[in-house]
Amino acid sequence: MSELTITLLRLGYLVLLWAFVFAAIGVLRADIYGTRVVQRRLRSTTKEEPQYGRRATDTPATPVPVPVPVPGQPAVPRRLVVTSGPLRGTTVPLGSAAILIGRAPSCTLVLDDDYSSQRHARLYSEAGQWYLEDLGSTNGTFIGRDRVTEPTPVGPGTQLRVGQSTLELQR
Amino acid sequence: MATVAPQRTRPGRGTELALLVPALAVGIGAYALVGLGTAGELPPGLLGFAAGLTALAVGVHLVLRWRAPFADPVLLPTAVAINGLGLAMIRRIDVAYAARDRVTDFAGRQMGWTALGMVLAVAVIVLLRDHRTLRRYTYTAMVIGLVLLVLPLVPGLGTEINGARIWIQVFGGSFQPAELAKIVLAIFFAGYLVTNRDTLALAGPKVLGLQLPRLRDLGPILLAWAVALLVLVGERDLGTSLLFFGLFVAMLYLATERLSWVVIGLVLFAGGAALAASTFGHVAARFEAWLHAFDNDVFNASPGGSGQLVRGLFGLASGGLFGTGLGQGRPDLVPFAESDFIVASVGEELGLTGLLAILVCYLILTERGLRTAIGVRDGFGKLLAGGLAFTIAFQSFVVVGGVTRLIPLTGLTMPFLAYGGSSLISNWIVVALLLRISDHARRPADLAPPSNQGSSADDQLTERITVRAPDAPGGAR
Numbered sequence: 001m002s003e004l005t006i007t008l009l010r011l012g013y014l015v016l017l018w019a020f021v022f023a024a025i026g027v028l029r030a031d032i033y034g035t036r037v038v039q040r041r042l043r044s045t046t047k048e049e050p051q052y053g054r055r056a057t058d059t060p061a062t063p064v065p066v067p068v069p070v071p072g073q074p075a076v077p078r079r080l081v082v083t084s085g086p087l088r089g090t091t092v093p094l095g096s097a098a099i100l101i102g103r104a105p106s107c108t109l110v111l112d113d114d115y116s117s118q119r120h121a122r123l124y125s126e127a128g129q130w131y132l133e134d135l136g137s138t139n140g141t142f143i144g145r146d147r148v149t150e151p152t153p154v155g156p157g158t159q160l161r162v163g164q165s166t167l168e169l170q171r
Numbered sequence: 172m173a174t175v176a177p178q179r180t181r182p183g184r185g186t187e188l189a190l191l192v193p194a195l196a197v198g199i200g201a202y203a204l205v206g207l208g209t210a211g212e213l214p215p216g217l218l219g220f221a222a223g224l225t226a227l228a229v230g231v232h233l234v235l236r237w238r239a240p241f242a243d244p245v246l247l248p249t250a251v252a253i254n255g256l257g258l259a260m261i262r263r264i265d266v267a268y269a270a271r272d273r274v275t276d277f278a279g280r281q282m283g284w285t286a287l288g289m290v291l292a293v294a295v296i297v298l299l300r301d302h303r304t305l306r307r308y309t310y311t312a313m314v315i316g317l318v319l320l321v322l323p324l325v326p327g328l329g330t331e332i333n334g335a336r337i338w339i340q341v342f343g344g345s346f347q348p349a350e351l352a353k354i355v356l357a358i359f360f361a362g363y364l365v366t367n368r369d370t371l372a373l374a375g376p377k378v379l380g381l382q383l384p385r386l387r388d389l390g391p392i393l394l395a396w397a398v399a400l401l402v403l404v405g406e407r408d409l410g411t412s413l414l415f416f417g418l419f420v421a422m423l424y425l426a427t428e429r430l431s432w433v434v435i436g437l438v439l440f441a442g443g444a445a446l447a448a449s450t451f452g453h454v455a456a457r458f459e460a461w462l463h464a465f466d467n468d469v470f471n472a473s474p475g476g477s478g479q480l481v482r483g484l485f486g487l488a489s490g491g492l493f494g495t496g497l498g499q500g501r502p503d504l505v506p507f508a509e510s511d512f513i514v515a516s517v518g519e520e521l522g523l524t525g526l527l528a529i530l531v532c533y534l535i536l537t538e539r540g541l542r543t544a545i546g547v548r549d550g551f552g553k554l555l556a557g558g559l560a561f562t563i564a565f566q567s568f569v570v571v572g573g574v575t576r577l578i579p580l581t582g583l584t585m586p587f588l589a590y591g592g593s594s595l596i597s598n599w600i601v602v603a604l605l606l607r608i609s610d611h612a613r614r615p616a617d618l619a620p621p622s623n624q625g626s627s628a629d630d631q632l633t634e635r636i637t638v639r640a641p642d643a644p645g646g647a648r
Contacts, residue, residue: 006496013525014494014522014524020197021528021531024190105549105551
């Protein structure tokens with residue numbers, strides 16, 4: 001084999017090596033820019049969403065329109081939505097199992113919030129009805145203005161407050 | 172505060188298959204070029220090599236399609252590319268040794284280890300459905316990790332090779348238990364730190380603008396330091412000790428976000444290293460070979476001289492920008508060209524251009540690991556992925572730094588590239604764990620309507636976590 005062929009193969013291999021590297025980086029590039037970072041404050045001013053800390057006694061203005069319950073059919077919530085607070089926009093699907101809310105990593109909904117307790121509150125369903133129970137949290141769990149002291153039934157659209165977050169059951 | 176708007180992620184299996192083509196070409200091309208460069212013809216085992224590597228890579232790919240459809244698409248091709256190139260390079264060194272009447276079959280054995288490593292990776296992906304299962308074994312992992320770490324010190328079991336006591340003799344072969352220990356310890360650190368990070372992040376005295384942790388929380392880091400020093404003294408291996416301590420400090424930083432832990436760790440290690448260098452001859456010799464490598468006396472010193480290091484540097488220099496070409500350099504002039512100094516061998520034959528491409532591959536592996544840590548939604552997974560990604564980066568840094576005389580030479584191996592069964596197997600397990608965690612990280616979080624394919628699996632997943640949540644460790648506080 002001639003010297004020239006060997007040299008060409010040698011340089012060709014380096015090109016191949018870098019071609020692979022750039023192909024991999026191309027995939028990463030799409031991956032890195034695939035995540036969109038949104039400034040929260042900006043969004044809340046442009047989109048007239050409920051202000052943080054709004055009381056449930058005010059007119060129920062929720063970011064997502066709550067569907068009107070169909071008469072004759074019990075309103076079964078399908079998901080739990082965080083409507084304000086550090087985790088705003090997070091949804092947790094509701095199945096039959098209970099949902100644990102708190103700061104502990106083992107919770108279903110892990111709140112990164114200094115005002116919430118490790119195991120703060122629990123949502124569970126009994127006979128198709130969801131109940132909210134406070135697990136002895138330091139700062140309390142609220143439905144509207146009222147502190148939850150015993151398991152309280154909650155329906156879709158009720159504003160639940162845990163630490164700095166407001167949660168809502170949605171259908 | 173910023174929020175991350177979720178977007179539809181593609182599973183990425185098609186991308187992975189597409190990337191596997193150039194990745195396999197890198198390995199197989201290198202193997203062919205080694206034959207052309209040394210004998211002037213295609214090597215006889217080329218077809219078998221190509222078929223074997225392709226079958227293994229495609230096999231792992233198919234298992235990912237089956238069991239982890241959302242896993243990261245870049246990890247597997249990158250690992251396959253580096254591994255294939257490493258195999259070709261080791262074959263090339265075998266040929267060079269044969270020309271000097273030293274019959275070795277490093278490449279053949281390494282191919283066996285590659286197959287075993289990839290089969291074990293498949294086993295991890297298939298058997299481990301959810302990485303959070305590992306959290307249950309936090310303290311079991313601690314015991315296993317520490318036992319593995321000190322196993323070479325057991326008389327009769329551990330053997331001393333080239334001054335370092337990091338091997339054990341089992342089943343007629345030697346094995347480096349520290350390589351497996353790094354995975355097990357990463358699991359332990361992740362489980363331990365995710366439970367205790369709140370305490371360790373508490374603020375203590377402020378010194379020179381640096382928020383130090385409370386003094387009473389220094390216990391764990393001092394314990395890790397003591398074990399690292401024990402390894403350094405007992406096994407005479409700077410690399411394992413550095414990896415163990417570095418992993419702990421890095422994961423502590425990941426868990427607490429406190430820079431002061433890194434500073435404390437660096438100060439402790441610098442102190443320990445200085446102490447070891449002044450007390451133990453072998454550590455002092457390493458420092459001497461690093462600082463005065465080109466000194467005639469140091470170069471010629473029989474044990475612990477800088478001859479190997481300097482020959483490696485000469486190899487890198489003769490490679491230049493574009494390398495001598497595969498099969499046309501003299502990598503065999505450096506002792507341990509197939510394991511400790513494979514970076515110098517690759518640098519000689521592929522030049523700076525090729526070596527940088529390989530370093531970028533390690534960068535990609537690490538980046539994907541850290542990206543997985545950012546994306547995954549549970550603290551344990553974050554810490555584990557971050558820690559495993561750190562081991563890849565740290566090992567590469569320590570090895571390349573040692574070979575290029577940036578830091579003292581240590582006994583760590585270059586992941587996927589260097590000859591060594593324990594290292595190759597444990598790195599494939601690391602990649603398998605990262606793939607498993609990235610599958611969780613990239614799986615869409617919001618459950619779309621039931622018509623969506625991924626949602627049913629997700630539903631079960633959420634269901635399972637919820638059921639297990641109350642009795643999970645660390646849950647009750």
